[in-house]
Amino acid sequence: MGFRKRNRSRARKPALGTYGLLTAAGGQDIAFGRSQAAVHVLCPSPVLRKDRQMDISSNVLRQLKNRRPGFSLEQPFYTDPDYFKLDMETIYYRDWLFIGHDCEVPRAGNYFTVQIGDYPVVIVRGRDQVIRAFHNSCRHRGSRVCSTERGSSAKLVCPYHQWTYELDGSLLFARQMAEDFDKSQFSLKPVHCESVGGYIFICLAKNAPDFASVRATIEPYMAPHRISEAKIAFQSTIIEKGNWKLVWENNRECYHCAGNHPELCRTFPEAPTVTGVQGAMNDPVIAEHWKRCEAAGLPSEFKISPDGQFRAARMPLIEGAESYTMSGQNAVRRPLSPDVTINGIGTMLLFHYPTTWNHMLGDHAISFRVLPISAEETAVTTKWIVHKDAVEGVDYNLEELTHVWTETNDQDRRIVEENAFGIRSPAYEPGPYSEIHEGGVMQFVEWYTTFMINRLQGDQAKLSAVA
Numbered sequence: 223m224g225f226r227k228r229n230r231s232r233a234r235k236p237a238l239g240t241y242g243l244l245t246a247a248g249g250q251d252i253a254f255g256r257s258q259a260a261v262h263v264l265c266p267s268p269v270l271r272k273d274r275q276m277d278i279s280s281n282v283l284r285q286l287k288n289r290r291p292g293f294s295l296e297q298p299f300y301t302d303p304d305y306f307k308l309d310m311e312t313i314y315y316r317d318w319l320f321i322g323h324d325c326e327v328p329r330a331g332n333y334f335t336v337q338i339g340d341y342p343v344v345i346v347r348g349r350d351q352v353i354r355a356f357h358n359s360c361r362h363r364g365s366r367v368c369s370t371e372r373g374s375s376a377k378l379v380c381p382y383h384q385w386t387y388e389l390d391g392s393l394l395f396a397r398q399m400a401e402d403f404d405k406s407q408f409s410l411k412p413v414h415c416e417s418v419g420g421y422i423f424i425c426l427a428k429n430a431p432d433f434a435s436v437r438a439t440i441e442p443y444m445a446p447h448r449i450s451e452a453k454i455a456f457q458s459t460i461i462e463k464g465n466w467k468l469v470w471e472n473n474r475e476c477y478h479c480a481g482n483h484p485e486l487c488r489t490f491p492e493a494p495t496v497t498g499v500q501g502a503m504n505d506p507v508i509a510e511h512w513k514r515c516e517a518a519g520l521p522s523e524f525k526i527s528p529d530g531q532f533r534a535a536r537m538p539l540i541e542g543a544e545s546y547t548m549s550g551q552n553a554v555r556r557p558l559s560p561d562v563t564i565n566g567i568g569t570m571l572l573f574h575y576p577t578t579w580n581h582m583l584g585d586h587a588i589s590f591r592v593l594p595i596s597a598e599e600t601a602v603t604t605k606w607i608v609h610k611d612a613v614e615g616v617d618y619n620l621e622e623l624t625h626v627w628t629e630t631n632d633q634d635r636r637i638v639e640e641n642a643f644g645i646r647s648p649a650y651e652p653g654p655y656s657e658i659h660e661g662g663v664m665q666f667v668e669w670y671t672t673f674m675i676n677r678l679q680g681d682q683a684k685l686s687a688v689a
């Protein structure tokens with residue numbers, strides 16, 4: 223039996239220049255057609271878009287330049303969807319982002335996916351063992367190629383029409399395309415990808431900022447912990463109903479710890495010299511800690527990048543504590559790394575704006591990833607990392623390993639959400655930070671302000687040049 227001839231007479235195209243209506247499954251009407259009016263209603267012209275973009279970035283620039291130093295930001299920086307979009311376009315779509323760990327893709331074909339604002343991305347280990355990142359959007363008609371959070375596959379096969387990509391992104395197979403179809407022109411689009419100390423960073427920009435200086439600074443601090451060879455014992459993602467900057471502001475101080483974190487305060491000192499960015503070198507307890515750790519081959523002294531975007535420092539815990547447990551003793555019997563040969567190393571604190579802060583201890587490490595969802599929602603993913611051969615129930619008890627930070631994360635979520643609630647009030651106005659306890663917050667806000675001003679001024683110069 224042959225194919226049935228299609229009856230074309232019923233499906234009539236609308237005439238050019240008309241404006242028609244189709245009824246969708248849900249009953250609402252959808253406009254179609256090609257009149258000028260319709261085109262303007264459905265999609266603002268590039269000139270209007272550019273004007274609007276310039277208006278918002280001008281407002282943001284003006285407010286940042288006139289900001290009262292030492293005070294929190296104006297309300298729209300924490301609530302306004304247009305300000306949020308500008309944050310995404312200026313920071314998250316253009317800078318290096320920590321996204322996951324090498325040990326999450328230990329074998330060729332292992333992959334995981336992530337959503338950064340509008341961009342779905344897939345990270346995959348190739349047959350050559352190189353970890354690469356790609357835009358997770360098929361070069362045929364744009365379907366997501368990998369739709370699960372993680373998986374393993376010999377090839378990346380788009381579920382829509384089965385275009386098949388090699389693990390290096392090249393298009394291997396596209397069924398029944400025209401004879402002159404050139405596969406080499408339709409590889410998955412690459413995303414910049416670097417791996418350092420077991421941490422994978424990606425950058426969505428066409429031209430990525432320099433990564434060599436990040437690597438040179440942080441790699442020596444991370445290397446002894448051997449996180450690239452470890453495993454994730456547990457991970458959690460919580461959604462905090464607050465702007466991503468509130469999540470960071472809360473993280474960058476321990477002014478709130480005594481009143482909110484009974485579990486964490488058993489082992490983590492609330493001293494501003496530990497949590498902040500000033501005074502560590504003048505604190506005799508910290509100086510002694512650095513001396514002892516450095517003598518054991520563990521880089522420890524406080525180091526911050528000239529622009530303040532990333533910092534590493536090894537800090538002591540409360541005397542006698544080894545790890546973040548209720549008892550203060552190790553949660554994991556098997557040490558994280560054989561290269562760490564002494565006890566009492568405290569925690570190696572590492573942050574890199576805008577996506578990650580970390581704790582590396584003797585028995586385990588904890589990484590945190592901050593990904594904004596909207597102006598008032600942020601996903602925080604926490605991963606507990608242990609030696610690859612550590613066995614749950616034998617070397618560690620999962621509840622004991624995760625208890626302190628699960629509680630702490632939930633307490634921080636509540637704090638951020640209450641903060642966001644109050645900021646939504648028309649009565650909110652920026653308030654003063656404590657110089658003693660909130661030096662870290664002031665540093666974060668300074669970094670954000672300077673970073674935004676520098677980039678927006680560069681963008682405005684470019685936009686007016688082409689206007």
Ligand code: FES
Nearest residue numbers: 360362363380383
């Ligand atoms: S959209 Fe991927 S194969 Fe068609």
Ligand SMILES: [Fe+2]
Nearest residue numbers: 472478483634
């Ligand atoms: Fe906290």
